Amino acid sequence: MPSQPKNKPFPLPALVRAAVAASAAVLCLSGGAALAQAWPARPISLIVPFPAGGTTDVLARAVGQELAKSLGQPVVVENKPGAGATLGADFVARSKPDGYTLLMGAVHHTIATSVYKKLPYDFQKDFAPITTVALVPNVLVVNPNVPAKNVQELLALAKAEPGKLTYGSNGNGTGQHLIGAQFEGMGGVKLLHVPYKGSGPLTVDLLGGQITMSFDTITPVLPQVKAGKLRALAVTTIKRSPALPDVPTLDESGLKGFDLGTWFGILAPATTPKDVVTRLNTELVKIIDSADSRKKMADIGAEPIGNSPAQMAGQIKEDTERFSRLVKDAKVAIE
16 A cells, blocks of 8 residues: 655645635734734834924924823934935935834925935925924024114115125025025025024024024024024014014015915825824824913924824925925025
8 A cells, every 4th residue: 555645734625725814814914903003112213304402403302202202102303414404304214114213304305305406315205294393484683793773774784795794594405595595586685605504503603793694493593582692683474473573574674575484394204104104193283282382382483283194295295396486596506
């Protein structure tokens, strides 16, 4: 009698094979759901593409602290400045899309798309928007030694000595850079642009008189304005800021139609699981809408937003197109 082959698998009936396959599928689905429910299981990194001390950093730390409480995991703010906020953005774009690496983005990133001829990422395709945290007006401030008490006097000084007055920004291709270029164009003057890595070093040089002026967001300069160490001449949005109610707008100061501000928001790498994005949006909107957060934002001159991922994506698309036109008109370009 011929011997049976060793280790030959015993054939299963078709119905049994189907049942086993179905059970395996259920286990896979339940395992995936369990993994999703387990997020976050470790600390989350919130990347700030500027040095510490600026508005992006201040908002990131305030929101990150509250987000850590609601998620039950630490939110670690990491500063990765450089190249007009694009280095930090590139880091996040290349990170694993698992919800553990987020970007504190800003309007600067919609501008950089047009300013930089070559970027290693596509801001609209390589990120998943979560929510816009706040809108912060920019403000034209000068060192007190500058003999100009208003915008028209400043323009007169600039016209008298073309290219001598300097303005600092948070880097090439940032909102402050474009606002300065727009100011030059609408005011009919020539200024010297001095790029910095962020608001911290920029404010230090402005206070020391190394540069004439800046168009930074209100947050980092507000204490210095209130202390009389800097003079605020105008805000850049169409409406006055509640944080500086006595400071006129550039529109009121003769540059009709001038309306540029800075928004800040949180994004994740593209293809981050939808349920993770939804959870983050839900928690962040609760934080932004809380009475405590709204008061803290008002104290630093920020207007809380807290919108949906789709609304933020629409805002990014609209601003990218709008700033593309402004960049072209201002002839701003970085190799």
